[in-house]
Amino acid sequence: MATNLIKQTDFDAIIIGGGACGLMCAVQAGFLGKRTLILERNDKVGAKILISGGGRCNYTNLYSSTQQFISANVHFAKSAFAQWTVDDTVSFFETYGIEGQEKTLGQLFPTSNNARDVVKVFTNLCYELGQEIQCDTTVKNIKQIDSGFHISYEKNGKEHTIEAPKVVIASGGLPIPKIGATDFGLSIARKFDLKIIDTAPALVPLTITGKDQPWYEQLSGNSIFCRVWNDRISFDENILFTHWGLSGPAILQISSYWKPGEFIYIDLLPNQDIVELIQQEKEVNGKKMLLAYLAGLYTRKFAEALSDKLPVEKNLASLTKADIENISSLIHEFKVKPAGDKGYDKAEVMRGGVSTDELSSKTLEVKKVPGLYYGGECVDVTGWLGGYNFQWAWASGFVIAQSI
Known part of the structure; x- marks a missing residue:
């Protein structure tokens, strides 16, 4: 079926961004019987996962807690981390064939030392669960309508539109533009008049x-x-x-x-x-x-x-x-x-982002725009080096999936 003929009822939510947060959100939504469509700008999902840890992917930290995160509200992430713990991350990956090995300071890497194995877990699960992934897709705009949201995007030089009751912004932050990073999440936040905490390169x-x-x-x-x-x-x-x-x-x-x-x-x-x-x-x-x-x-x-x-x-x-x-x-x-x-070319993450004041800490839904969710790096929750930011991505993806 051509993309521009997809009906609103085909998906429970559109997830913008096929990184760590977006992929986890799609998979967890699939476990709950919900259908999602990931719209990814790059030619494949998980671009940042693939380059993390020198291609080995430090996918969590055994000592992760809110104390290793920077935010205008240091308590905001407690709810997400209570709903999806480090043990949950470890168990999830073990279930799908990835055993962890601790390096230094609680950093957990796959024993294979291959980030591609992490991405494969998600792509395989998305396929098995009927979640759709559309790459080489640039989202242009999101409008709120009576039935949810109207999304316009470009693929193969053609304009397309799609409607869905809920939208998840998991498009990441500004670091590493050469792998597709943009200010999309922030620009949409501005469009909906959401407060943004000043952004800056971090882990740089x-x-x-x-x-x-x-x-x-x-x-x-x-x-x-x-x-x-x-x-x-x-x-x-x-x-x-x-x-x-x-x-x-x-x-x-x-x-x-x-x-x-x-x-x-x-x-x-x-x-x-x-x-x-x-x-x-x-x-x-x-x-x-x-x-x-x-x-x-x-x-x-x-x-x-x-x-x-x-x-x-x-x-x-x-x-x-x-x-x-x-x-x-x-x-x-x-x-x-x-x-x-x-600068952002060499930074691992972005500091600042969509203010946590705008989001429900329990669901990560935008308080004044029902049905719109923000997760991952574009939220004002920034972790230390060593797997912490992945833990936030997994946790925020899980939390959003429970609500969409």
Whole structure:
């Protein structure tokens, strides 16, 4: 049957976006005997799933709770996470052949290390449950009508329309436009006069420019376990020096809590005291050069890079009190003022989005537009790095499916 001849009664809901939230919503709706149609802009569903975790897909985090999420209302996601738990995610994927393996900090990956297996679970289930997926489809507009919603979209250069009683916006956020990310969800929110929390790239590398850039550039490729913090939060993970600034898990994490113009601080030797370590070494070998000592703690390249900041040409015995204070300050409180971030091209997620004030926390239905639902990344619920955002996507998809 031609797409433009599909009648309103054919589907209980139209889901816009075939990512994690949209796919879970379609499958869970199918379990309840409801029919849905996914309209996906890309030529295949699950584009972001496929590239996540370097193609391995970190599909949840065993320690996920609302504490790892940023939102203007930190309590909003509690209802969704109570309805669909981490255990539910683990059980769901195990049921369909995906066993999880924990890497670091609760991150769960498929034992196959293949994100395609995650997408296959959903495409297979959609087929079995009679849920339809239409790719290469660009939704142009959504209008509210007496019987629900009128949707206009383009496929193969032709305009089509379809009507349905309910619509789910699961079209994601702004990051990674090269895989089809757009502002569709936000533009529809504006059309319906919904409040939007200011958006920004999150889980994104930070840039250093000006006179400091060459110093970072020379260290490109060096990775160091650190504690990174600001006045709001701290993270203990690796940082990665790059030719344009800083990346690595700890930097991506802190970026979600960073605003332009602010400093971040880095403890280059967390859980140890450099002053005590130097004192102990001095008692054994006071003639050891500071450069050689630092090269034992870090890479030689990093130790040499500190030569313009520390008296690395001195031996440990000759270090003055001022030298020691300078070393301690630099190692334990390395101060950085990023120039900016790498933007949506390199960001893993978007911070901000449709305000949770506009949505029912129980169903994710828009309060003033009955039958319209928002889930996943375009909602103002942003998780940490490490599978948290997938957990929100699965949970929001499940919750919406119960109500459509």
